[in-house]
Amino acid sequence: MLQQIYPPAVHPYQYELNKDLQFAAAHYVPAEEAGKCRRMHGHTYFANVTIAGDELDRTGFLVNFATVKQLVHDRFDHTLLNDDAESFNEEDPNRFPTTEVVARTICEIVQAHLDRTENKPRCVQVFLRETPTSYCIYRPKRPTGA
Template sequence: MMQQFYPTAAHDFQFELNKDLHFSAAHFIPSEDAGKCQVMHGHTYHLNITIGGNELDATGFLIDFKLLKELIHKKYDHSVLNDHPEFKNKFPTTELLAQQVWQSIQQVLEMRSNRPHCLQVIVRETPTSYVVFRPRKGELS
């Protein structure tokens, strides 16, 4: 993967971890407003996940990079996004995918003793289009 620089999330944490990963998935947006995207098609999605925190775990990690990859890649790679329960009553747009990835990661982080936070998720759908999702201040506990 080529090196990509993304917008940064402002924060006061001592540590910031960034993980780039990718997966291939298909989706369709069942709305006339979606134009050609109404028809099932696929993307190789490229993600950047930013985690922040002040405390490291016993191993010296905010979170192991491998865990982030397993959490997202196993869930979405080579799947149809419309078939996932989190998109049952929503269209699997890039915006909502970024939000769902954030929610999945944040749920895992909240269970960790060092309590890191997912500060942002960036989902690149094409070489020229990406979405940044950042939680509202109240969503970071």
């Protein structure tokens, strides 16, 4: 795994968990302006998912590291992202499988799981490296009242 120092996510929570993972996936960006990225190509993505909260679950975890890996790696590794119609859409630019949208989608997938847990931690940041020189950070806005 690429050793990386990630920009910190500012949040008010007592606990912060970070999970590094990687997955290999292909994609293409269905827009004329995408240039070479219009053609199918692949990346080894490096992701860091930051989860924060004030309450631990009954096992003493904010969330199990293995669960985060399962949610992301098992879903996207060795896939064509464009084929994931639940996450991506070739008609809506806000759902094209760009690095920005993939980072947001990872956050949404993780948060959907966290919302079903008893301790309700928050996914506060997803850092997604697409190439050695290109990455994106997605930080969701805080929910109202948080």
